[in-house]
Structures are given as structure tokens and as C-alpha cells.
Amino acid sequence: MWMSTLARVARPALQRSTSAVACQAGRACRRPGHAAGPLPSRPTLTHVRGQQTLVSASPPEARQTSAQARQLLITDLDIHSGIHSVEVINDNKVSVVWPDQHTSVFDAEWLKKRCFSSAARQSLQEELFLNERHHWDSELRIPTGDFQEVLRDDEAALAWLSALRRVGIVCLKGAPTERGQVARLAERIGYLRLTFYGHTWQVQDKHMANNLAYTSKKLSLHTDYPALHFSPGVQFVHCISQAVEGGESEMVDGFHMAELLQREDPEAHRTLTSTLVDFTDTGRDYCDFLLQSKKYIIEVDREGRVQRININHATRDSVLDLPVRQVQPFYRAMRAFADIMNRPENLLDYRMEPGDMLTFDNWRLLHGRKSYVTGPDSSRHLEGAYLDWDEVMSRLRILRKSVNKRA
Amino acid sequence: MWMSTLARVARPALQRSTSAVACQAGRACRRPGHAAGPLPSRPTLTHVRGQQTLVSASPPEARQTSAQARQLLITDLDIHSGIHSVEVINDNKVSVVWPDQHTSVFDAEWLKKRCFSSAARQSLQEELFLNERHHWDSELRIPTGDFQEVLRDDEAALAWLSALRRVGIVCLKGAPTERGQVARLAERIGYLRLTFYGHTWQVQDKHMANNLAYTSKKLSLHTDYPALHFSPGVQFVHCISQAVEGGESEMVDGFHMAELLQREDPEAHRTLTSTLVDFTDTGRDYCDFLLQSKKYIIEVDREGRVQRININHATRDSVLDLPVRQVQPFYRAMRAFADIMNRPENLLDYRMEPGDMLTFDNWRLLHGRKSYVTGPDSSRHLEGAYLDWDEVMSRLRILRKSVNKRA
Numbered sequence: 001m002w003m004s005t006l007a008r009v010a011r012p013a014l015q016r017s018t019s020a021v022a023c024q025a026g027r028a029c030r031r032p033g034h035a036a037g038p039l040p041s042r043p044t045l046t047h048v049r050g051q052q053t054l055v056s057a058s059p060p061e062a063r064q065t066s067a068q069a070r071q072l073l074i075t076d077l078d079i080h081s082g083i084h085s086v087e088v089i090n091d092n093k094v095s096v097v098w099p100d101q102h103t104s105v106f107d108a109e110w111l112k113k114r115c116f117s118s119a120a121r122q123s124l125q126e127e128l129f130l131n132e133r134h135h136w137d138s139e140l141r142i143p144t145g146d147f148q149e150v151l152r153d154d155e156a157a158l159a160w161l162s163a164l165r166r167v168g169i170v171c172l173k174g175a176p177t178e179r180g181q182v183a184r185l186a187e188r189i190g191y192l193r194l195t196f197y198g199h200t201w202q203v204q205d206k207h208m209a210n211n212l213a214y215t216s217k218k219l220s221l222h223t224d225y226p227a228l229h230f231s232p233g234v235q236f237v238h239c240i241s242q243a244v245e246g247g248e249s250e251m252v253d254g255f256h257m258a259e260l261l262q263r264e265d266p267e268a269h270r271t272l273t274s275t276l277v278d279f280t281d282t283g284r285d286y287c288d289f290l291l292q293s294k295k296y297i298i299e300v301d302r303e304g305r306v307q308r309i310n311i312n313h314a315t316r317d318s319v320l321d322l323p324v325r326q327v328q329p330f331y332r333a334m335r336a337f338a339d340i341m342n343r344p345e346n347l348l349d350y351r352m353e354p355g356d357m358l359t360f361d362n363w364r365l366l367h368g369r370k371s372y373v374t375g376p377d378s379s380r381h382l383e384g385a386y387l388d389w390d391e392v393m394s395r396l397r398i399l400r401k402s403v404n405k406r407a
Numbered sequence: 408m409w410m411s412t413l414a415r416v417a418r419p420a421l422q423r424s425t426s427a428v429a430c431q432a433g434r435a436c437r438r439p440g441h442a443a444g445p446l447p448s449r450p451t452l453t454h455v456r457g458q459q460t461l462v463s464a465s466p467p468e469a470r471q472t473s474a475q476a477r478q479l480l481i482t483d484l485d486i487h488s489g490i491h492s493v494e495v496i497n498d499n500k501v502s503v504v505w506p507d508q509h510t511s512v513f514d515a516e517w518l519k520k521r522c523f524s525s526a527a528r529q530s531l532q533e534e535l536f537l538n539e540r541h542h543w544d545s546e547l548r549i550p551t552g553d554f555q556e557v558l559r560d561d562e563a564a565l566a567w568l569s570a571l572r573r574v575g576i577v578c579l580k581g582a583p584t585e586r587g588q589v590a591r592l593a594e595r596i597g598y599l600r601l602t603f604y605g606h607t608w609q610v611q612d613k614h615m616a617n618n619l620a621y622t623s624k625k626l627s628l629h630t631d632y633p634a635l636h637f638s639p640g641v642q643f644v645h646c647i648s649q650a651v652e653g654g655e656s657e658m659v660d661g662f663h664m665a666e667l668l669q670r671e672d673p674e675a676h677r678t679l680t681s682t683l684v685d686f687t688d689t690g691r692d693y694c695d696f697l698l699q700s701k702k703y704i705i706e707v708d709r710e711g712r713v714q715r716i717n718i719n720h721a722t723r724d725s726v727l728d729l730p731v732r733q734v735q736p737f738y739r740a741m742r743a744f745a746d747i748m749n750r751p752e753n754l755l756d757y758r759m760e761p762g763d764m765l766t767f768d769n770w771r772l773l774h775g776r777k778s779y780v781t782g783p784d785s786s787r788h789l790e791g792a793y794l795d796w797d798e799v800m801s802r803l804r805i806l807r808k809s810v811n812k813r814a
Contacts (some may be wrong), residue, residue: 070720073625075742331486397697
């Protein structure tokens with residue numbers, strides 16, 4: 001069960017995560033045999049040398065200060081280098097003298113954070129990427145925030161992005177009911193992602209629509225734009241006006257659904273994580289386009305953790321690059337996945353009101369909408385924009401730094 | 408050994424590919440038991456129904472014409488559907504009547520192209536994605552084209568993009584020696600990719616550089632921007648002015664090098680295809696940024712085919728997320744890969760002249776430059792831009808259609 005305000009959802013998780021990092025890294029580095037962090041272990045030496053250090057006596061060619069970039073060439077690196085001597089000096093610094101008498105001075109905290117213990121690594125990775133997700137179902141109360149406050153206040157913006165990452169969806173309330181608000185919000189992050197549908201796109205019932213979304217018909221649960229090999233990571237959708245009848249949004253947590261599928265129908269899960277499916281999109285908007293892509297319906301990493309869902313029946317290609325014996329099992333698996341998603345206990349209904357800005361994880365959520373009725377006096381108008389997770393996470397890390405500094 | 412004009416490199420390959428498709432698809436579908444393409448085989452029926460067809464009697468809810476999108480819901484699909492009757496009718500059409508008396512009419516060529524035989528599928532995939540690459544070494548004579556002609560003429564543009572895809576690098580000659588030319592060329596494709604370094608970026612020796620490239624120092628072989636999870640697929644670099652001394656470009660075919668590594672040092676290859684490496688990039692340019700990513704140095708698909716190379720020692724993070732026992736093997740593998748790349752027989756030297764526009768595959772090529780001397784009367788100025796392969800391949804497919812139509 002989810003709390004509905006950003007502050008309650010996002011802040012405690014963030015605080016937990018930060019303190020866990022410090023604690024685990026410290027513990028790991030205080031274990032016997034790890035007294036000075038990774039230093040006494042030979043193989044790590046090839047790693048620490050020539051890195052960006054907070055304080056370092058490295059010769060100028062080992063690093064470039066303003067770009068904070070490593071300059072030592074891999075072809076010049078002695079991978080068998082040992083250490084001549086190590087000592088802890090004043091100000092929590094660790095001084096390393098290498099066999100050629102080159103000296104490097106490291107900040108002890110900086111070294112500790114890079115400890116090779118499994119616990120320290122896990123902590124640091126969680127801090128960098130916030131990979132832990134909170135799964136949900138139809139019971140979710142969508143985390144909400146205030147649009148204007150997020151634009152103005154760093155703490156509110158950080159809470160918004162943290163919840164967006166962990167939960168996958170946040171509704172910002174109170175955006176002016178006119179075009180241009182998705183672009184304003186994207187500027188809060190950095191920049192939006194241009195696609196063939198333009199910088200931002202208008203979801204309306206259009207004559208000669210180049211996309212099913214631009215009609216008044218029902219849209220079944222889908223992720224946007226799998227016809228791009230790198231589909232947009234994040235989507236903003238702003239409700240400028242809503243239909244009088246119909247047009248409700250439906251949403252489902254794709255990561256959670258993939259987990260249910262794996263538990264209930266492992267064979268279908270295996271099929272959808274191992275079958276490359278063709279997508280296509282062709283038409284004209286920002287300019288003319290003819291896209292083709294190949295995607296797994298459920299993309300997992302090598303450890304089997306789900307990374308991305310790619311489902312869009314409107315743009316799944318009529319080309320099916322499978323041996324004939326795999327065709328029916330593939331459709332069976334697709335059907336099994338769709339049936340799980342469409343269970344009432346998994347499906348979240350939401351009716352956007354004018355001024356609502358839904359922000360959600362397009363790699364994770366599937367969304368759809370009910371058909372709606374258009375009339376001379378009623379129109380439905382949403383404006384949307386895409387961003388990518390790299391840019392969103394970059395802003396999240398910068399906000400976290402500035403908010404933590406002030407705290 | 409490569410020919411140096413676009414026409415000679417790219418066109419024959421293209422013609423071969425097109426005719427091979429028609430021929431193989433035809434042959435596959437004339438084999439006994441495949442007389443009418445995939446139709447008689449039961450499992451395929453679930454596939455053809457509800458697809459976009461050239462001529463179809465499908466009810467309106469099965470497809471949306473202007474968007475060319477499938478509308479049949481997967482939850483409404485009977486995956487065990489059979490066929491009531493099939494017949495070849497006039498005009499090379501195939502008519503299918505389904506058990507519920509719904510009738511679909513398919514263009515026979517359209518069906519043949521979607522034949523499930525291995526040969527037909529391989530052909531069609533090659534036509535869609537042009538995955539066959541021509542590997543090269545220091546002997547490569549870089550394919551060249553004329554900048555103005557590529558902007559003006561569809562056939563020249565198609566030849567350019569086909570060679571860019573197959574060979575990975577093309578030099579366009581005769582671009583005006585002023586800023587704005589990379590953007591003009593990107594518009595020929597569709598649009599460029601905005602990153603934290605801006606819409607386009609100026610490679611010059613800068614005070615307080617936020618990137619090593621913006622100094623006069625040597626740059627070792629690298630791919631651009633692995634700190635983005637989806638690094639830019641294609642790079643345009645335009646030489647506006649060149650240093651009097653130094654500044655030569657170095658390039659290597661990363662896909663070819665990965666193949667050599669696999670042959671010569673399978674263990675190092677295994678390490679670099681299975682170790683996730685952290686990259687980071689932080690600073691301020693278009694806006695402030697703090698990127699983190701995890702990448703394989705050599706990215707392969709599940710069949711082991713190399714998809715992308717990610718090497719950038721300047722932005723490889725000081726964070727190394729590995730158990731300590733894997734650290735030295737990792738550096739050994741990196742060193743082995745670097746040593747192969749830096750062999751004179753693999754390394755291509757090229758001195759850009761003002762007006763040259765290098766266009767290359769940033770997922771495949773590694774590039775570097777020699778240090779150069781700046782003086783009061785000499786400056787070196789390159790302008791660059793990024794694009795993605797999806798957009799480039801989209802333009803290539805559209806150009807191929809229009810050129811083939813005219814032929």
C-alpha cells in the first residue's frame with residue numbers, strides 16, 4: 001500500500017539509502033585484513049593508480065583537473081605494479097609510494113567508498129543507480145506532488161524524482177492548462193528527447209492520424225516507442241482538457257507483472273525474455289520516418305533482473321522472425337502475459353483531470369486508455385514529452401548533492 | 408582492400424541485397440509443402456490475422472488505416488484458430504476465410520516476404536537492418552563522397568549511408584569551412600541528438616576544459632560517451648581549421664579488433680564481454696550533469712555477435728564494481744585489447760583537411776588524435792554532432808525506397 005504524498009514515499013527511502021552506504025562501507029573496511037580499505041591487496045593497485053583523486057601528487061599527465069578525467073594510457077599501465085609503501089597521513093589521507101617513487105595521496109573516505117567488498121559495492125551501486133523498486137498493483141495511491149513546487153524547490157524536485165524512480169509513477173498537480181508545461185518540466189531536468197513525433201506531441205483525435213493514440217479509440221496496455229532501439233525512459237503527459245465521457249487511463253507495473261509471469265508461467269516468461277520481436281513505425285510527423293527494431297518483450301540483464309518491458313501491439317511488425325514451430329508458443333506467452341496484466345487486482349484506473357501531469361517510467365509501466373466520445377463542445381487534449389533515464393538520474397544525483405549539502 | 412568512392416563500395420552491395428531477398432523468398436516459398444507461403448502451416452495463422460495487409464477485408468476494428476497499425480487486441484486473439492479455406496484469387500492475392508467467416512485478403516508478395524523459412528527470414532532481416540559489415544585495417548582507403556552532392560541528391564545520400572553502415576566510416580569532402588555544417592547534414596537525415604555537450608560541440612583547446620577533447624593533448628583510442636547508457640550511434644566531425652603541427656586522427660575498426668581478440672586471447676575476450684564497467688561524466692555545458700553508467704567493453708548479443716564497443720579511459724569511473732580477484736584479469740584483458748588495436752597494421756592514420764566531414768559509426772569505431780601545437784596564428788577547430796542509428800537507418804530505408812522506385 002502506497003502513501004500518496006511524495007515526502008512520505010521518497011524521503012525516508014533516500015535517507016535510508018544514504019546512511020546505509022556510509023555504514024556498510026565503513027563496516028566493510030574495518031574488517032580484519034581490510035584495515036586501510038583495499039590498499040593492501042595487490043590487484044587493486046592497478047586500479048587506484050592514475051585515477052581522479054581528491055588530493056593527489058600524481059604527475060600532470062596522470063589526470064586532467066578541470067575535466068576530472070583520467071589521462072594515464074592503458075598501454076602505459078604496468079598491470080603487475082606493486083606498492084613500495086603506504087601510510088596514513090594527516091587529514092584522513094592515505095599516501096601511496098609506488099615502486100618508481102611516484103607518490104599518490106588519496107582521501108581515506110574516497111578509498112573506503114571504493115572498497116571491493118561485496119557489501120560496499122552493493123551499497124555504492126544502489127546509491128549511484130537507485131535500482132531498488134517498489135512493486136505495486138491496483139491498490140496503489142499514485143504519489144503526488146505540486147507542479148509549481150517541483151519547479152521552484154530542490155527538495156520537492158528530489159522527492160519527485162526519487163519516487164518516479166522507485167515507484168515508477170508520480171502525478172504532479174496544478175500545472176497551467178495550456179501547452180508548454182511538459183517542456184518547462186523537462187527543462188527542470190535538463191532537456192527533453194526529440195523523436196519523430198516532435199519535441200512534444202499533442203494527443204488528440206486527429207484526422208488522418210499517423211498513430212493510434214491520435215484517435216478516440218481504446219488503447220490497450222502498451223509501452224511507448226519500442227520501434228526505437230532505445231525507447232524513451234521517461235514520459236510526461238499533461239492533461240490540458242479531458243473528455244466528458246471516457247478517456248480514463250489504465251496503468252500496470254510491468255516489472256511486477258513480469259515477476260508474476262515468471263512465478264505462474266515460467267515457460268511463457270522464458271519465451272518472452274528470449275524471443276526477439278520486430279517492431280516498426282512508419283509515417284510523417286517531425287519528418288518522414290521508417291523505423292525497424294528488434295526487442296525482447298521482457299528485457300532482462302544477465303542476472304535475470306528485468307530492465308525494460310517492450311509491448312506495443314499497434315507497432316509490432318507483421319514481420320515475425322521466428323522458426324514456424326515457435327510462432328504459436330510465442331503468441332501463447334503474449335496472451336498469458338496480457339491476461340495477468342488485465343486482472344482487476346493488477347490494473348490501476350486513473351482519470352486525469354485538467355492540470356494533472358503524469359510522469360512515469362516508460363521502461364516499466366504499461367499504460368492504456370479507454371475510448372472516449374468527442375463532440376462539438378468537448379475535446380480531449382493531452383500534451384506529452386519524452387526524456388531518458390540518464391538525464392533524469394543525472395538531475396536526481398545533482399539535486400541530492402545540493403539538498404544534502406544544505407541539510 | 409577498400410575502394411575509395413561511395414558508388415563503388417555501396418551500390419553493388421545494395422543491389423545484391425535487394426535481389427537476393429526476392430530470389431530467396433521466392434525459392435523458399437516454392438518448395439514442396441510451401442506452395443502458398445506460410446499459410447497452410449497452422450501456427451502461422453495466429454500471426455497473419457489482424458496484421459496490416461495491402462488489401463484486406465478485415466473489419467474496421469482489426470486495423471487503423473492512416474496509422475498503419477494493428478488494432479486487434481491480444482486478449483481477443485484465439486491462438487488456436489485454424490483456417491476455413493484458402494484460395495489464390497486474381498491480381499496475385501491470397502484470400503483466407505477464417506472459421507468465423509471473417510475474410511482476409513493478402514498480397515502474395517507480401518506474404519512470401521514473411522515466409523518463416525530460415526533463408527527468407529535471414530534475407531528480410533538483412534534488408535531491414537544491413538547487419539553485414541565489411542571489416543578493415545590500416546589499409547582502408549576511407550570511402551569518400553561530396554558533401555554538397557549528398558545534400559542534394561538521393562542516390563548520393565543513399566550511397567553515403569550504405570557505406571557508413573557497412574564500412575563504418577565515410578569522409579564527405581567540400582563542406583564550407585564554417586560552423587553549422589554538421590547540423591545541415593543532420594537535417595538531411597532527420598535531426599541530431601542533443602546531449603549535455605549541446606546540439607553541436609566545438610572541439611578546440613579551451614580554458615578550463617570540461618572534457619579532455621577540449622585540450623590540445625593526445626587522445627587515446629576511444630568511443631564517445633559510454634557514460635550514456637545509449638551512447639550515440641553515429642558521429643559527424645567537421646574540420647573547420649586544422650593545426651599546423653600535429654592533430655592527426657587515428658581510427659580503428661572495433662568490431663574487427665574484437666574478432667581478433669576473440670581469436671588470439673579468448674579469455675580476455677570473455678572478460679571484456681562479461682564484465683560491467685562503470686563510466687562517469689560530470690561537469691557543466693548545455694547544463695550541469697552527473698552521469699553514471701554500466702557497460703560491457705565489448706557488447707555482444709545472445710548469439711555472441713558484437714553490437715557495440717565502449718572504451719573511454721577518460722570517463723571510465725574510479726569506481727570498479729568487481730570482486731577483488733577479478734580486478735587484475737580485467738586490466739590484463741583491457742591491456743590485451745589495447746595492444747591489438749595499437750598495432751600499426753590495424754591503426755588507420757588520417758589527417759583531416761579543412762572542409763572534410765568525417766561521418767562514422769561510434770558504436771564500432773574507436774578514434775583518437777595526436778597532440779597538437781597551438782600558437783597565436785594557428786588554431787584547430789572541429790565541430791561535431793551526434794545522431795542515432797535508428798534515425799540514420801530510417802533515412803536509409805526511405806532513400807532506398809525512393810531511389811528504387813525511380814530506377
